[in-house]
Amino acid sequence: MSRARLIRALALAATASLALSACAGGSSGGGGSTSAGGGDAPSSVKIGFMGDLTGGDSNIVIPPSLGAKMAIDEYNATNPKTKIELVKYDSQAKTEQATALVQKAITSDKIVGLIGPAFSGESKAVGAILDQAKIPSVSPSATNAGLAKNGWKYWHRVVANDADQGPKIVDFLISAKSPKSAFVLSDDQEYSVGLADAMEQELKAKGITEQRDKFAKDAPDYSSTVNKVKAANPDIIVFGGYYSQAGRLLKQLRDGGVKGTFATGDGSLDIQLVTGAGTAAAEGAVVGCPCLIPFEGTTGPLKDWADKYKKAAGADPAIYSTEGYDAATAFINAIKGGNTTGEKINEFLKTLSFEGVSKPIKFKDNGEPETNSIFVYQVVGGKIKILGPSDKAKLQG
Template structure:
């Protein structure tokens, strides 16, 4: 073969390779460079103190991807983990790798509000669609991002849901609302306090540092206030310690927290006796063994895959992954095409009906109530219908 002919052959091969790469995931912001595979990322705290909230949605997402790939589609999906350990600066570093090196076409997550805020601009700039299964910070939908989505109600829905439920269940005249200094915690606490005030309930508030170990000043303030109900907006790592110190300090008022505290580790940290009766709200729908229909199918598949029951945001992780899988199955193989597809997507998910508003918020904003009974978490139902036990 002559040098000139070899050059022409190599040029044609290079052009074909570029075309093949383009069909896999270019088109403005992401792709794998391999027509037989598309990379989708999952980002969240997988090994840090909030991992118990993030591993279930990761497992749900992986279950959806594994089921999809098992059907032997023309283009398979490679789910890549990005462990932030709940740190916003780590999320910023990881998304640079995910976009620049790994060429992801979409991102499930980030799981938390702080890290979502930290990288939302990068995702927008690089035209990478994201769907969070669990970030509830209200401000995320107010940034004008067109590539950002979530499948859970925000804190402006969860906050009133908590306040309205407690007003119905306990008729409080005074509430004490507590937060730490994390973005999610502050946002949820503010939403709850605002809702109480609007309904004529007197509210006192306090705030402590996330990494504090001694909450005695908060306990003293709560005890002096003698509230009818206590609400903490934050994660189980802090909620369990706070609840224990409140009970040790003689505070007996009903204790309520949001989705960030919905985990058995809350009971472990507080102690079974202190945690008994604690009320937890979540815009998440956790299926149990007695579930029916799609939730029963999910429960059985999840338990078979992971040898444990579904937990917080496991169904939302499955549904978030499904949004990408449905786009890919419809032939959308670039990040921009996937994003356009998400604007028109409607389907009955495991957690709820999935459809996005123009700002990326979900159309369905249901909030569910759980209660600690006998050391275990028990679903009581929708906040608008649930009734406390004991």
């Protein structure tokens, strides 16, 4: 080979090598952007947050979304090798909307993990899709017990389920009121029916005489149900559902002359329970929740966290604020460890263990949290106040 031909061949080889190198480094894979330093770690990845952010029950979902944002903002401020972009998906608690959004999140946005979905119905609708796409999810608030029984390998939550919550609410009422009769109510939503089922089973197990009724969540009024409850004259009324329905239901029950103690679950832990029912009608209502909301008088690390949250979010901590922060932290810890694809993050979550704000965070093989705690709240003087853990709480009034 002549000297001129040799020089030309070497030049072509060098050009080809540079082209191949550029192709190899141009995409990080798994939803990440190009690596800033040319290494294996992408400069950023996308984590989604899905839930009802503008719909009728958004007050349950906005606090955990703000908690998640706070955690991710704190992490990004440390200037890590791989930053996290939080992408919000407003399902408005509609299963068909959640399904469309999760497809976009996977195929177009290329998320590597999802905080949520926030509610049980949308979680049931998209769980299999996320599993097939190998995208891990951690819900801060979906409590339907059946979600853990679908065999999903990429699903997790940081809250106790309704099979824990429902019986603990009932047991608290039995201890506080010694009821002889009860009426179990729900609307037709996935979460509502599941929680009501759990409460009904515990009432039967404890030998309490009970009746059951269900109404459509969008019914213009609940007069048929109110009439049934009034005729039964129960000592306690337990409702599985969200505050949108609970407030109206409680108002109509009291207007109808029903006097039994009213109790409900985490979906109604919002001041709109009081505004929806009216202060007088809501007085004394009991609300259970697998969540600990930092409250007035809180001290120590939880008080420090609450102060930071208020500064970051511009609001006091509310339902599932701490759980949203902990769900985001689970992903942050995975990414800190160099896990930037859905599959690697999911493998990391199997070994995850850290002291969260809400509780110690560790997952069972089926995605359930290792630690389950139920707290009881009560409407007193027009405000919702914490009474304490369900096994230690004392009813006021």
